[in-house]
Amino acid sequence: MSMGMVYALVGAAVAVLFAGMGSSIGVGTAGQAASGVVSQDPGKFGKVLIMQLLPGTQGIYGLLVGFITLSKIGLLGGGAADLSPETGLMILAACLPVGLVGLVSGIHQGKTSAAAIGIIAKKPEQFGKAMLFPAMVETYAILSLLISILAVSAIQV
Numbered sequence: 001m002s003m004g005m006v007y008a009l010v011g012a013a014v015a016v017l018f019a020g021m022g023s024s025i026g027v028g029t030a031g032q033a034a035s036g037v038v039s040q041d042p043g044k045f046g047k048v049l050i051m052q053l054l055p056g057t058q059g060i061y062g063l064l065v066g067f068i069t070l071s072k073i074g075l076l077g078g079g080a081a082d083l084s085p086e087t088g089l090m091i092l093a094a095c096l097p098v099g100l101v102g103l104v105s106g107i108h109q110g111k112t113s114a115a116a117i118g119i120i121a122k123k124p125e126q127f128g129k130a131m132l133f134p135a136m137v138e139t140y141a142i143l144s145l146l147i148s149i150l151a152v153s154a155i156q157v
Contacts, residue, residue: 004083005073011088011095012069015148018099019062022106026055029110033117044120047127051117054134055109058102061145065098068152081157094151101144109137 034048067076069091074081083091116130 001080002083002088003085004088005080007085007088008069008073008083008091009075011092012066014092014099015062015069015095015102016059016066016099017062019065019102019106020059022103023056023059023062024106026058026106026108026110026113027052029107030055030113030117033114037117037121040121044124047120047124048117051113051120051131051134054113054131054138055106057138058106058109058141061098061141062102065095065145065148065152068149069095072152072155072157074157083157087155087157090155091152094148094155096148097144097151098141098148101140105137105141105144109134109141112137 030052034052037048038045070076072081073083073091112134116133119126119130
């Protein structure tokens, strides 16, 4: 296996692992807040579940970039490409945005979702407004997803 392939695989791993860690931390943080609300009022389960799930998207974005990367380098559905170290490093660099932003935004979206769950606990009719706060954090995860997809796709293999 060439060093280029190793670098590209590290890139795919960074995208999946870091974004997945951010999501798991964020979903856990929001889940703690949601559990407290549901223990007091089980009727709010549906609304707080949606808030808890929001930080999980970063992990999905990282997984998507991981799949695109593995497909690009030929490990899914074909023979592995012969990558130069430079190409492998470019792929690694292209995977960094979704991995790093996914890590940070997943954690912060979990905190914002937990705060929004607090709004729902006191004023469930404010669900729509409460959802806007964690959705704003999502914006940056989506931007990093787009940049990683565009960058991985533009690299000639």
